[in-house]
Amino acid sequence: ILGRMPRTQFVVRYDFRAPGASPAQRQELYGRSLEQAAYADEAGFDALMLSEHHASDDGYLPSPVPVAAAMAAVTERLPITISALLVNFYDPLRLAEELAVLDHLSKGRVSHTIGLGYRREEYALFDRPWSTRGADLEARIQTLLAAWTGEELTYEGRRVRVLPTPYSQPHPVLFYGGGTVAAARRAGRLGLHFQPQHGDPVLKDAYEQACREAGRAPGFTLLAPPGPANVFCSEDPAVFWERHGHHLLADATAYQEWHGDAASYVVDTSRTVEEMQAAGVYVVLEPDDLVERCRSGEIALVTAHPACGGLPAEPSWESLRLIGDRVMPALASRDGR
DSSP: OOOOOSSOEEEEEEOOOOTTOOHHHHHHHHHHHHHHHHHHHHHTOSEEEEOOOOSOTTOOOSOHHHHHHHHHHTOSSOOEEEEEEOGGGSOHHHHHHHHHHHHHHTTSOEEEEEOOOOOHHHHHHTTOOSTTHHHHHHHHHHHHHHHTTOSOEEETTEEEOOOSOOSSSSSSOEEEEESSHHHHHHHHHHTOEEEESSOOHHHHHHHHHHHHHTTSOOOOBOOOOSSOSEEEEOSOHHHHHHHHHHHHHHHHHHHHHHHTTSOOSOOOOOSSHHHHHHHOSEEEEOHHHHHHHHHHTSOSEEEEOTTGGGOOHHHHHHHHHIIIIIIHHHHHHHHTO
8 A cells, every 4th residue: 555655656557558459469468567567576666556447449457356366476565456446347246256366366465446437338338327326336335345254144135155255354455536525425434445536635634524423543545646647767758759659648638538627636638749748747757857856756656657558568668677777776775775
C-alpha cells in the first residue's frame, strides 16, 4: 500500500490499451508485462498496478485477476494492486473464491480498489442495471466480506459457504475508489480504506466522518500526490515524443472521451502531441532531470506506464530500465539507502 511518504514512490502500471493492435502484438504486450514485472521486482519498484475496463475497442484490460496471478508468480516481494476492480460485473461468490485463491498464491501481496464504474456501456455489456448500481455494489461488497469469514451465509435465499478463506486475515486489503462524497461515505460505511480519484480534502473529511458514524476508526486514505500522472524516461525526450508521442496521445484522448468533465487523476484534454508536451500530465524526462525533480519534491510519485497506448518494446524497456537502473539508484544513494 502506498501513501504519502518522504521519498519518491515508484509504481509500474498496466492497462493494455493498444488501439489497432493485432492478436500477435497484443500477446507481446502481455508477455512483455510479465518480464517487466519480474524486472521491477528485482529493481526495487514499490508496486505494480492493474486497471479494469470493459467494452473498449482498444483492448483495455477486462480481466485483471489472472494478470495479477501471473505477475505474482514471477515476482517475490512487489505489492500488486488492482485499481479499480469493478465488482458489479462479477458474481460475488465466484469473485470471493478467486480473490481468496489469488491471496494465497501471492501470499497477501494483492490489494484491490473497488470501483463503481462510470461507463454505461459496461453495464449494458453485462446487462446490469445502471439506476441501482450503488446499492448493488454495496450488497456485493457485503457478500464478499461475509463469504471470506468461511461461515455460512444466506445468499439469494439459500445457505452457502465459500472456501478457502483468504490467506490475509480477515481478508485481502480493500480500498474503495471514487471521486464523490457519496463514494467517500460508502467507503467509510462499509469499513474499507479509501482511494479518492483526486486530492480534494473534502473527500477525506467525508470518509473519516462516515467511519466514525459507523463506530470505527478511519482507515487509510490513499491520496495521489501532485505531479504528472504518467512518467517516461528517455536519453532523448524530443525523439521519444516525435516517434512515440502518438501512443501517449491515444491514451489521453481515450480517457478524456470516457471521463468528460468528471474529476480524475488523469486529465489531459490535449488534441495534439505538442499540446501534451506543454500540459505536463504525461512527461518524458532525461534520467538526470527526473532525479532532480524527485529530489526537489516536484515529483513524489513516479508512475511508469510501459505499455501506454500500445507503446512498442522500445522505448518501453528503455524507459523502465532508465528509471530502475539510473534514477532509483541515484535517489537511493543520496538518501543513504
